[in-house]
Amino acid sequence: MPNYINMQPLAHHSLQSLNTLGVPAHAAWYLAVDSVDTLKAGLARAEREGLPWLVLGGGSNLVLTRDYPGLVLHMALRGRSLVDETESHYYITAQAGENWHELVQWTLEQGWPGLENLALIPGTVGAAPIQNIGAYGLELAERLVYLEAFDTQTRQVVRLDKSVCGFGYRDSIFKRQPQRYIILNVTLALPKAWQPVVTYRDLAESLAAQGIGTPTAAQIFDAVVAVRQRKLPDPARLGNVGSFFKNPIVSAVQQQALLARFPQLVSYPQADGAYKLAAAWLIDQCGWKGKSLGRARVHDQQALVLVNPGQATGADILQLAQAIQRDVQARFGVMLEPEPHIL
Ligand SMILES: Cc1cc2nc3c(=O)[nH]c(=O)nc-3n(C[C@H](O)[C@H](O)[C@H](O)COP(=O)(O)OP(=O)(O)OC[C@H]3O[C@@H](n4cnc5c(N)ncnc54)[C@H](O)[C@@H]3O)c2cc1C
DSSP states (O other): OOOGGGGSOEEEEEOGGGSTTOOOOEEEEEEEEOSHHHHHHHHHHHHHTTOOEEEESSSSSEEOOSOEEEEEEEEOOOOEEEEEEOSSEEEEEEETTSBHHHHHHHHHHTTOOSOGGGTTOOSBTTTTTTTTOEETTEEGGGTEEEEEEEETTTTEEEEEEGGGSOOBTTBOHHHHSTTTEEEEEEEEEEESSOOOOOOSHHHHHHHHHTTOSSOOHHHHHHHHHHHHHHHSOOTTTSEEOSOOBOOOEEOHHHHHHHHHHOTTOOEEEOTTSOEEEOHHHHHHHTTOTTOEETTEEEOSSOTTOEEEOSSOOHHHHHHHHHHHHHHHHHHHSOOOOBSSEEO
């Protein structure tokens, strides 16, 4: 039975503790979504009253530049379980409001490795497919089998197989068609013939430094957590959304031209012949590392991470991001694309 009390949205609800940048903003209306019925009721109400709506997970990939004039639907669907087991895989279904990192921890505790490279990524399970979260040599798409979503066009719960999700580097149909699907749960396949993924340099170096030749999943998990804690600021202490910009992809011709002018250029060849440039290097070269603009700052050690030292607003963060974009464009002719949803 749906909980009708929870269907009453709260007015003028603060979002400051619900976004990891910690910037101040209020939602005109706020509803915690703990069932599909609550979600439907919230959407119906927004439609009736002509309000815009926004799905919120952990707020770790969102920049709130102003108050939100509509209804914030805060994903609170909970639950995770083993739904199937074959000779080759464990199949896990997790609801959208589950915490991603806790899901990773839980699968390892159950003896189902395969998500350890994605440890410590903040946010919810439901948001993970939006930008196809990835880190340390693994992307969600490599483990996802299908997901269930509420299709706001047909008003039906639909099952979307991985093949129709259009996953790419920090990309999916959900990013390209915002507001169409509200993700309710995901189903992941974890291989029984598990193989460690240690292709990422920092991870391989960290394991080698500990004298670990053939790591277990738990050792990879610990190493990923340690490297992340060393490299990235903890949003609980210093507001941030992780990497602020995507690493830009350029053609081989453009990469060659840049390399001729900047021999130190950091770039990685892609399977299709294009090159991925290190956005952090481009930003660092423009002198932004550790610099402030107004109340927002670029992290001292990570040029790709914009931080809120305390009093910044979302507008301050946006202003800093735009100044960086302008400088990188002027110097390298490359437009940096923000990774988080800027609202
Ligand atoms: C310190 C730090 C490190 C990070 N490291 C990484 C990393 O290594 N790799 C990586 O990929 N990302 C990383 N991120 C970004 C972020 O953690 C992920 O993008 C995460 O998946 C966002 O989850 P969330 O629940 O916080 O989403 P939110 O910020 O709440 O939402 C992000 C977007 O998804 C939409 N959305 C959320 N839930 C749903 C849903 N159920 N259905 C439909 N739309 C939805 C929102 O409307 C919004 O547009 C990092 C962030 C931080 C702060």
